[in-house]
Amino acid sequence: MARRDRVGITDVAAKAGVSVTTVSHVLSSRRPVSEATRAKVMAIIEELDYRPNELARSMRARRTNTVGLVVPDITNPFYTAAARGLQDTLAPAGYHCIVTSTDGDPGTEREVLRQMGTRADGVVISGVGKTTADIQPVLDSGIPLVVLGADLPGGRFDVVTNADRESGAAAAQYLRDKGYRRIAFITSDDDDATAQLRVDGYRDVVGDTPELVVEESVSLEGGNRGVATLMELSEPPDAIVCVNDVVAIGAVYGAKDAGLGVPEDLAVVGFDDIEAAAMVSPRLTTMATASREHGKTAGELLLQRINDEKREPQRVVFPATLIERDSA
Amino acid sequence: MARRDRVGITDVAAKAGVSVTTVSHVLSSRRPVSEATRAKVMAIIEELDYRPNELARSMRARRTNTVGLVVPDITNPFYTAAARGLQDTLAPAGYHCIVTSTDGDPGTEREVLRQMGTRADGVVISGVGKTTADIQPVLDSGIPLVVLGADLPGGRFDVVTNADRESGAAAAQYLRDKGYRRIAFITSDDDDATAQLRVDGYRDVVGDTPELVVEESVSLEGGNRGVATLMELSEPPDAIVCVNDVVAIGAVYGAKDAGLGVPEDLAVVGFDDIEAAAMVSPRLTTMATASREHGKTAGELLLQRINDEKREPQRVVFPATLIERDSA
DNA sequence: ATGAAAGCGCTAACAG
DNA sequence: CTGTTAGCGCTTTCAT
Numbered sequence: 001m002a003r004r005d006r007v008g009i010t011d012v013a014a015k016a017g018v019s020v021t022t023v024s025h026v027l028s029s030r031r032p033v034s035e036a037t038r039a040k041v042m043a044i045i046e047e048l049d050y051r052p053n054e055l056a057r058s059m060r061a062r063r064t065n066t067v068g069l070v071v072p073d074i075t076n077p078f079y080t081a082a083a084r085g086l087q088d089t090l091a092p093a094g095y096h097c098i099v100t101s102t103d104g105d106p107g108t109e110r111e112v113l114r115q116m117g118t119r120a121d122g123v124v125i126s127g128v129g130k131t132t133a134d135i136q137p138v139l140d141s142g143i144p145l146v147v148l149g150a151d152l153p154g155g156r157f158d159v160v161t162n163a164d165r166e167s168g169a170a171a172a173q174y175l176r177d178k179g180y181r182r183i184a185f186i187t188s189d190d191d192d193a194t195a196q197l198r199v200d201g202y203r204d205v206v207g208d209t210p211e212l213v214v215e216e217s218v219s220l221e222g223g224n225r226g227v228a229t230l231m232e233l234s235e236p237p238d239a240i241v242c243v244n245d246v247v248a249i250g251a252v253y254g255a256k257d258a259g260l261g262v263p264e265d266l267a268v269v270g271f272d273d274i275e276a277a278a279m280v281s282p283r284l285t286t287m288a289t290a291s292r293e294h295g296k297t298a299g300e301l302l303l304q305r306i307n308d309e310k311r312e313p314q315r316v317v318f319p320a321t322l323i324e325r326d327s328a
Numbered sequence: 329m330a331r332r333d334r335v336g337i338t339d340v341a342a343k344a345g346v347s348v349t350t351v352s353h354v355l356s357s358r359r360p361v362s363e364a365t366r367a368k369v370m371a372i373i374e375e376l377d378y379r380p381n382e383l384a385r386s387m388r389a390r391r392t393n394t395v396g397l398v399v400p401d402i403t404n405p406f407y408t409a410a411a412r413g414l415q416d417t418l419a420p421a422g423y424h425c426i427v428t429s430t431d432g433d434p435g436t437e438r439e440v441l442r443q444m445g446t447r448a449d450g451v452v453i454s455g456v457g458k459t460t461a462d463i464q465p466v467l468d469s470g471i472p473l474v475v476l477g478a479d480l481p482g483g484r485f486d487v488v489t490n491a492d493r494e495s496g497a498a499a500a501q502y503l504r505d506k507g508y509r510r511i512a513f514i515t516s517d518d519d520d521a522t523a524q525l526r527v528d529g530y531r532d533v534v535g536d537t538p539e540l541v542v543e544e545s546v547s548l549e550g551g552n553r554g555v556a557t558l559m560e561l562s563e564p565p566d567a568i569v570c571v572n573d574v575v576a577i578g579a580v581y582g583a584k585d586a587g588l589g590v591p592e593d594l595a596v597v598g599f600d601d602i603e604a605a606a607m608v609s610p611r612l613t614t615m616a617t618a619s620r621e622h623g624k625t626a627g628e629l630l631l632q633r634i635n636d637e638k639r640e641p642q643r644v645v646f647p648a649t650l651i652e653r654d655s656a
Numbered sequence: 657a658t659g660a661a662a663g664c665g666c667t668a669a670c671a672g
Numbered sequence: 673c674t675g676t677t678a679g680c681g682c683t684t685t686c687a688t
Contacts, residue, residue, distance in 0.1 A: 006470075008681055019659045024683060034657060049468060054446040055392065056681035059383045059664050066426070074402075075412045084403045087429055091436075098394070098424050098445070101415055108419075118334075118382045118665095119424065140377060142334075222605065249607050251565065256609075279577050281584075313477030336665055347675045352667060362673060384665035387680050446681095 006226055016044040027052065051171045066096045067302055068116040068123035071106040077274055078291045079126065082148060085295025086124060093303055095121075104126075110137055117141030122302040124148055126297075144305035146298045148194065151315075158301040159315045164194050167287045167320035168201025171241045171269050176205065180267055181238035181311050182212070186226035186251060187243045189215040193245045198271065202241060212237060216247065223250020224257075227266070231258060238266060239328065245270035245277045245286055252280065252327055267328035271320070282326035290318050335376045344372040353381065394424045395630055396444040400432040405602055406619045407454065410476060413623025415454060421631055423449075430455075438465055445469030450630040452476055452623075453562035472633035474626045478521065479643075486629040487643045488622050492522050495615050495648035496529025499569045499597050502650055504533060508567035508595055510540070514554035514579060515571045517543040523571045526599065530569060540565060544575065551578020552585075555594070559586060566594060567656065573598035573605045573614055579610065580655055595656035599648070610654035618646050 013020040018037060026033050026041045033041075045051070058064045069086055071079040087097055098120060100147060102109045104127060114124045114137045126148035128134045132155055138145045145157040175183050185202050188195040199213060206212075214229050216222035223242060230237055242248035248270030255266045262268055262282055270277065273288035297316055304311055341348040346365060354369045361369075372378075386392040393525050397414055399407040415425055426448060430437045432455060436467045437610035442465045454476035456462045460483055466473045473485040480487060503511050513530050516523040527541060534540070542557050544550035551570060558565055570576035576598030583594045590596055590610055598605065626643055632639055 010681080020682080021659055021661095021684080025658090030683090032657065032668085037657080051442055051469070053387075053447055053681050054443060054662090055383060055387050057683080058383075059387055059666095059681085062664075064383065073412070075408055080403055080408050083427070084429060085399070087402070087427075091428070096426050096428065096443075099411070099415075099427050100424065101412060114379060115382060115424075117379055141379070153677095189554070199440070246607075253609065274603070276607045279574075279604045280608055281581065308687095310685050319681080334665095336670085337667095348666080349668085349675060350673090353674090356667080358668090360673065381665050384680090385667080387682095388667050389679075465686080596671080 003288075006053070007050050009050070009052065012041065012044050012048060012050050015048065016041045021190045033044040039268065040101055049081070057078075060175030064119060064121050066098060066120045067299075068098040068112070068120040068125075069097055070102060070109065070112055070123060070125040071099070072102055072127040074101045076101055078149075078272065078289065080085075081291035082126065082295035082298070085292035086299045088292070089296045089303065095303075106134060109134060113137040114141075117143060120164065121306050121313070122146075124298045124302060126150065134199070136139075144302055144309075146301050146305075148294060148298055156313055158298075158305065158313050160297050161303065161315075161317055162194070162289055162294075163206070163317045163319045164197035165201040167196035167271070168241070169204045170320065170322065171271070171287050172202045172203070175239045175241065175267060175328060177265070178239075178328070182237045183239045183241065184212040184214070184230050184237035185241050185243075186214055186216055186223060186230075186247055188218050189222075192243075196241060198241075218244060218247055219245060220250035220253070222259065223247040223252075224254040227251045227254035231260075238264075239268070240266065241269045243271060245274045245284060248286065248327070249276060249280050252282070252284070263326070263328045269328045273323050277323075278325070285325045285328040286323050287320040288323045289320055293316060313324055331504075334381070335378050337378070337380065340369065340372050340376060340378050343376065344369045392447060392449050393422055393455055394426060394448045395627075396440070396453075397425055397427040397443070398430060398437065398440055398451060398453040399427070400430055402427055402429045404476055406477070406600065406617065409619035410454065410623035412624070413620035413625075414627045415606040416620070416622075417624045417627030422551065423631075434462060437462060443467075445471060447523075449634050450474075452626045452630060454478065456480070462549055472631050472637075473491065473608040474633075476622060476626055484641055486626075486633065486641050488625045489643075489645055490522070490622075490630065491645045491647045492525035493529040493532070495599070496526035496569070497532045498529070498648065499526075499599070499615050500530045500533040500651065503567045503569065503595060503597065503656060506567075506595065506656065510563065510565045511567045511569065512540040512542070512548040513560075513569050513571075514542055514551060514564035514575055516546050518546070520571075526569075526571060546572060546575055548574060548578035548581070551575040551580075552582040555579045555582035555586065555633050558587075567596070568594065569590075569597045569599075572598060573600045573602045573612060576612055576655070577604060577608050580610070580612070591654070591656045597656045601651050606653070613653045613656040614651050615648040616651045617648055622646060 005188050009020050013023045025031050026038045055279045100112050122144035147159045151161050177192040187199050216226045260266045270286040273286045337348050341351045353359050354366045430441050450472035452474045455499045475487045479489050515527050533653040544554045579596050588594045605612040
């Protein structure tokens, strides 16, 4: 007897000798029920271990109490933290969260968004391209949308993102204030909007010095190669800001391999504050992204929007915060 | 015009001049439809940008095409990877995944499980206590369940877990084979079944040497203190296996601070193979857990079970695999 | 304080 | 090849 047939509200009503209406109302308290009836019904509910079918409820209410989270890869710590933040605000409000990793494939992305239209009351999406076309399906379905980590222009959706340019500037400024004179940047060799913004910010403070900006793969090895390249310059840098922590850690090892002291001979700062940043030696100084906060905020925005269709779209930007450790 | 009213199958039928049945069938291909009608209907669907209401479908079909994933904290890399693995197998099958972090609270855990009964076709749960009582709600609801990472006894659910004891033994054996003679263990000071199993396995190979097993908080500092304690022994160890990588990394730094060479003076092996393991110096030798595989397998088991209620409960156990790097 | 009955949007007998 | 009709399990008018 693997699955005793689901007991429905009708069964409860029958056994309690009342109408389904009444059962419904003892559950919702949306209209008075005599104490006697209520007790009787509750007893039966207990006895039958009745649980209302959420699906049927959602269908009637035209509200699923569910939101979707669409990310390229939930395994990426930034998205993981954001997912958790989203749940932090959603769970207390009685919402569930469907999460989907798309690997950045526009096809699945679109397909998922289509489905979310009827499965969710809102969706937060991140890692989408620069174009609004990607999110057209959700826009069309009319459900609230918040875009995470990309500053998409226009449209009836909320945006929560990093102040990437400002953070790039802040990293460079920090180094400069510390007395470093020749500050380099190891960036991504992919076309990455975030990376580009960080570089732009860096340029805002150090000016345009092409030979000091090198493009590398975003990996330990990339960081390694990056310092190698940089140290061959006739006038090598005394500090490097790296597009993220993985590259920065690679750079630190590259420097140490080259016999350079970090930070005495070469200072290194990263971005993101991944878990490993505090575990390497020297511990990495980095610009931390409030990823969990991003998620939380996205959730709040979504909830507001779900409850007030008319609210004007908002844009919230989080500055990165400098975590000063030992590498710079 | 924030939300143009959802267009339903009735609207399509009306505008196409056919019955809803026909529309339904051009969508499902569950019965023949003349090419002319099909074309006409498709055109209208396109024109109206009609999308079937998944909720209504689920309700009729008594199948939600959704499974639940219940974990203590999605932010924990083991669970993140498992979540991804789960999606790896679920997405191609057309399933969505609702993920919930419970922070290990039995109350929310129970509440979530209750709801899943009607929202999901199956659930995978992990990080539950040793008792079957925790999962009673799902068991009662009759939907398929797979328990991840804990070897709960009995019941009609599948289990996928680590061979923790065997892995503990393997770690110790590896060290012994390398010629280390006095092997210690830094374990958790919490009551943690996994930790206990790893210690048991270690004991299986080195025997019972109480002074060599120390309990510490699971943190960098714990690892630090662990080595400190151990090195004060009249006969200090020449190798340590740590309950996980964070502790192991702490131990490595503890050893270096004490002027010990790793692995010459003190070898260290961890568990889990977290991202940082490959980023510290010396790079950490560790017993890797196939967490993504766990999730994948859980998904397969769930799918099988959803499609065949009668299938006997299964138990799949993954051995850890040794990642040999520089710390041992 | 309580019921009867109409649907939410869809699928699947059952009938042509 | 196509349509009519009865629900899935619930909430909510509208009555009483």
